[in-house]
Amino acid sequence: xETTIDYLWKERKRNALGLPWTxxxxxxxxDRLFVNAGFLxxxxxxxxxxxxxxxxxxxxxxxxIFKMGTIQISSADKTMGNFELKNIKNPxxxxxxxxxxxxxxxxxxRVTNREFMTEDPEEENI
Numbered sequence: 207x208e209t210t211i212d213y214l215w216k217e218r219k220r221n222a223l224g225l226p227w228t229x230x231x232x233x234x235x236x237d238r239l240f241v242n243a244g245f246l247x248x249x250x251x252x253x254x255x256x257x258x259x260x261x262x263x264x265x266x267x268x269x270x271i272f273k274m275g276t277i278q279i280s281s282a283d284k285t286m287g288n289f290e291l292k293n294i295k296n297p298x299x300x301x302x303x304x305x306x307x308x309x310x311x312x313x314x315x316r317v318t319n320r321e322f323m324t325e326d327p328e329e330e331n332i
Contacts, residue, residue: 211235214307215300220293224272232291234304237311239279241289251289255304256311257282263301269293277301 212235219230229248233240239258241251260280269275275297280288294300312318 211238215303217291217294217300219291220272220274220295222268222272222293224274224293224295230292232294234300234307236307239304241286241291251286253279253281253283253286254311255308256315256317258304258308261301261305261308263297265297277304279304 211233213233214236215232215234217232218226219228219232220226221228229245230241230243233242237255238252239255243249243251258279258281262278263275264278265275274293274295276293277291277297277300278288279291291297291300
């Protein structure tokens with residue numbers, strides 16, 4: 207029984223010149239982010255969106271010239287951990303789409319991200 211996944215976004219990792227000549231693809235569905243890599247040996251990783259903790263975007267000078275960027279993702283997933291979506295087109299739009307879907311999935315699953323802050327007694331004396 208084969209199920210098809212409706213992707214909201216799909217992109218191939220690009221080289222430094224913005225050409226899609228690599229064997230890594232990224233895809234986003236309503237509830238998961240997929241990373242497929244390899245040519246002879248392929249590896250498919252997926253992460254549930256509610257497990258993503260933080261998202262950031264960086265752009266080097268060459269990435270800005272070719273309208274690309276790299277999205278860094280910090281997750282609570284054991285196998286993926288922290289990873290990057292490298293050299294993708296329209297990275298600001300993709301980052302916002304992922305961020306919105308992460309929040310929607312957290313609300314749907316009623317998952318909260320508890321951040322604990324420790325009090326530093328030296329800071330109170332400043």
